[in-house]
Amino acid sequence: MNTQVHPSKLIAGATGDWEVVIGLEIHAQVSSKSKLFSGASTEFGGPPNSHVSLVDAAMPGMLPVINEECVAQAIRTGVALKAQINLRSVFDRKNYFYPDLPQGYQISQYKHPIVGEGVVLVDLSPTEQISVGIERLHLEQDAGKSLHDLGANDSHVDLNRSGVALMEIVSKPDMRSAEEARCYVTKLRTILRYIGACDGNMEQGSLRADVNVSVRKPGDPLGTRCEIKNVNSIRFIGHAIDVEARRQIGILEDGGKIDQETRLYDPAKGETRSMRSKEEAHDYRYFPDPDLLPLEFEQSYVDELASHLPELPDEKKARFVTQYGLSPYDAGVLVLERASADYFEEAARGRDAKLVANWVINELFGRLNKEGKSIETSPVSAVQIGGIVDLIASNVISGKLAKDLFEIVWSEGGDPAQIVESRGMKQMTDTSAIEKAVDEIIAANPDKVAQAQAKPTMLGWFVGQVMKGTGGKANPQAVNEILKSKLGI
Ligand code: ADP
Ligand code: MG
Numbered sequence: 001m002n003t004q005v006h007p008s009k010l011i012a013g014a015t016g017d018w019e020v021v022i023g024l025e026i027h028a029q030v031s032s033k034s035k036l037f038s039g040a041s042t043e044f045g046g047p048p049n050s051h052v053s054l055v056d057a058a059m060p061g062m063l064p065v066i067n068e069e070c071v072a073q074a075i076r077t078g079v080a081l082k083a084q085i086n087l088r089s090v091f092d093r094k095n096y097f098y099p100d101l102p103q104g105y106q107i108s109q110y111k112h113p114i115v116g117e118g119v120v121l122v123d124l125s126p127t128e129q130i131s132v133g134i135e136r137l138h139l140e141q142d143a144g145k146s147l148h149d150l151g152a153n154d155s156h157v158d159l160n161r162s163g164v165a166l167m168e169i170v171s172k173p174d175m176r177s178a179e180e181a182r183c184y185v186t187k188l189r190t191i192l193r194y195i196g197a198c199d200g201n202m203e204q205g206s207l208r209a210d211v212n213v214s215v216r217k218p219g220d221p222l223g224t225r226c227e228i229k230n231v232n233s234i235r236f237i238g239h240a241i242d243v244e245a246r247r248q249i250g251i252l253e254d255g256g257k258i259d260q261e262t263r264l265y266d267p268a269k270g271e272t273r274s275m276r277s278k279e280e281a282h283d284y285r286y287f288p289d290p291d292l293l294p295l296e297f298e299q300s301y302v303d304e305l306a307s308h309l310p311e312l313p314d315e316k317k318a319r320f321v322t323q324y325g326l327s328p329y330d331a332g333v334l335v336l337e338r339a340s341a342d343y344f345e346e347a348a349r350g351r352d353a354k355l356v357a358n359w360v361i362n363e364l365f366g367r368l369n370k371e372g373k374s375i376e377t378s379p380v381s382a383v384q385i386g387g388i389v390d391l392i393a394s395n396v397i398s399g400k401l402a403k404d405l406f407e408i409v410w411s412e413g414g415d416p417a418q419i420v421e422s423r424g425m426k427q428m429t430d431t432s433a434i435e436k437a438v439d440e441i442i443a444a445n446p447d448k449v450a451q452a453q454a455k456p457t458m459l460g461w462f463v464g465q466v467m468k469g470t471g472g473k474a475n476p477q478a479v480n481e482i483l484k485s486k487l488g489i
Contacts, residue, residue: 005218009177013249018215020245021222022181023135023173024237026188027166028198029142029206030073036141036165037064037107044204048147048158056163058102063291070165071295072305073197074114074139077167079306080191081134083118087299089138091292094284100144100157108168110286113138114295120171120191121314122184126329132184133172142166167198173212173222178238178245185209185234190313194338208232211265213244215252223248224258228265228272240265244272316341324353333361339375340365346382347389356389363406384409387416396420398427400472428474431482434466437474438482441465449487456489 010017035042038055055062078085090112093105115137122130144162148155169188175181189207192198200207209231214223228244231237243265248258262281263272288294311319313335320331320341334357335341348356364385368378388405391397397405397420408419420426428434441462442449452458459480466479 005176009180010218011215011245011249014253017218018245018249019176019218020178020241021173021214021216021225022175022177022241023212023225024171024175024181024184025210025212025227026169026171026185027142027208027210028077028169028192028200030070030139030165030167031196031198032067032069032073032165034067034069035163036067036070036139038067038163040163042164044206046160048156049160052159052162056159058104064107064289066292066295067165070139071114071297073165074137074167075302075305076195076309077169077192077197078115078118078137079302079309080195080197080312081115081118081120081137081169083134083137084116085302086112086114086116087297087302088112089114089295091139091289091295092286093289094140094286096282096284098143099155100146100159100162102144102159102162106141106143107289107292108140109138112294120184120187122180122187123332124180124183126327126332130174130180132174132180135170135172137167137169140166140168173214173225178241181211181241182234182238185237187313190336194313195309202233205232209237211237211240211244213241213248214258215245215248223252224260226258226261226263226272228263229275231265236265236267239267239270240272243270247272310338313338320344324348324357326354326357330354330357330361333365337375343375343378343382347386349386351386351389352393355393356385359385359389359406363403367406367410379410379413380406384413384416391416391420395475396426398472398476401425401427404472424473426473428470428478431478434470434474434478435482435486437466437469438462438479438486441469442486452487453489459483459487459489462487 005019010019032042034040035056038053040053040056041051043051055064075085089109091107092110094108094110095105097104113136117136118134120132120134122132124130142161142164144157144159146155146157150156171184175184189200193200198206202208211228211231212225213228214225216223226244226248228240231240244263251258259277261277262275264275265272316335317328317331320326320334321328326334334344344357344360347360364378364380368374388402388409391405392399392402405416405419405425408414409416448458448461452462462483463476463479466474466483467476
């Protein structure tokens with residue numbers, strides 16, 4: 001819990017500075033082949049109602065059967081969040097009517113969740129970390145989807161998503177700015193993807209956030225919160241917090257008070273609006289689901305799952321700094337995705353790791369971003385990047401030619417060393433050949449020679465000419481030295 005808030009995080013109002021307080025409830029769709037209580041497929045995007053079992057359709061008399069893989073995923077996530085794992089938890093019925101919830105209740109966990117308190121270390125920058133507390137994580141069913149835009153006078157229901165397992169991950173109200181909330185979601189998403197518990201795909205709705213926002217004068221007790229439902233991108237989470245905090249400050253400064261309510265964020269209008277107030281809040285009449293026994297397992301089961309977890313991003317980052325001598329910034333960028341970290345390590349094996357990190361981060365990631373590709377679909381493999389770095393390290397090609405080589409490998413593929421050989425891209429290290437090129441340029445430009453002798457900064461022009469004359473293949477350092485001695489500067 002942050003007690004002292006950096007002044008730059010405060011929002012200036014007419015009556016002084018305000019502090020914004022944020023807590024997030026993240027719904028993360030569990031990666032599993034089948035649903036939480038049925039054998040139906042969880043695959044995204046099938047024809048409507050093609051992945052629906054009799055349990056998901058809530059046919060009378062159907063009984064839910066717990067899917068062990070979903071339980072294991074929740075435990076793995078709890079361990080990765082350094083959280084308390086509860087060896088006994090209970091599934092409850094949360095009763096409400098909704099057209100895409102045919103049971104008339106959602107099976108969820110209320111008083112006894114599978115995972116208790118934990119913590120996430122959030123990177124605000126390569127050198128600044130805050131810790132955000134986790135209140136709990138529980139398992140629950142997702143609902144189906146109502147479609148209102150297929151016809152003018154009718155609505156349709158698609159139950160493919162009905163019964164898919166969700167983990168609801170509830171944070172403590174520990175965040176103090178939109179930026180902190182964005183970084184928290186980014187880190188949580190990275191952790192979930194590392195351990196394979198959720199694909200983190202926000203466009204497909206695999207990760208959605210309910211955003212709780214309140215404001216207060218620094219040092220005051222917590223203010224009344226509003227909850228903004230179902231925000232589905234990291235950017236929108238940031239926007240929603242900023243506009244909601246402004247709205248609340250405006251009301252309070254006008255002498256009003258905040259009503260606790262559920263609101264919706266409208267990205268097109270850049271505002272939040274009321275969905276329902278606390279008075280209209282449902283009474284869900286939670287009670288233990290009589291069709292399901294309490295969920296119980298042994299500590300040895302938890303230990304077994306924990307022992308198979310991969311190295312997590314914080315540990316990997318620390319290792320990259322010590323093992324490879326990378327800066328915390330470069331290490332942080334490389335560990336954002338497990339696949340990028342693996343790619344880097346494969347390319348760095350037996351090589352100058354800092355040089356490899358440079359090429360992966362600057363050239364490769366830059367290019368992948370530009371083309372909207374991911375590391376998994378990179379046209380340049382780790383072996384190929386390693387090959388390019390080898391040619392630079394052994395002075396066969398210059399840094400500039402290496403960029404041309406990267407382009408060729410990117411678009412045509414092939415072995416970098418062979419490409420350099422067959423296209424004659426080798427750097428000229430033969431000084432007599434460079435001297436010959438220098439002599440030619442000097443002989444052709446007597447006026448420039450006189451200028452350069454008067455004004456040594458003209459040297460750059462000569463270097464450029466020699467590089468051009470040698471097709472960029474001359475070693476720039478050798479060119480510099482030879483030119484200086486021949487021009488006598
Ligand atoms: P509910 O079911 O009413 O949404 P939960 O306990 O599930 O309640 O979630 C409450 C969420 O709101 C948590 O993420 C918590 O951190 C956050 N929260 C609680 N109080 C405040 C507050 N005053 N300001 C901002 N967020 C808050
Ligand atoms: Mg809530």
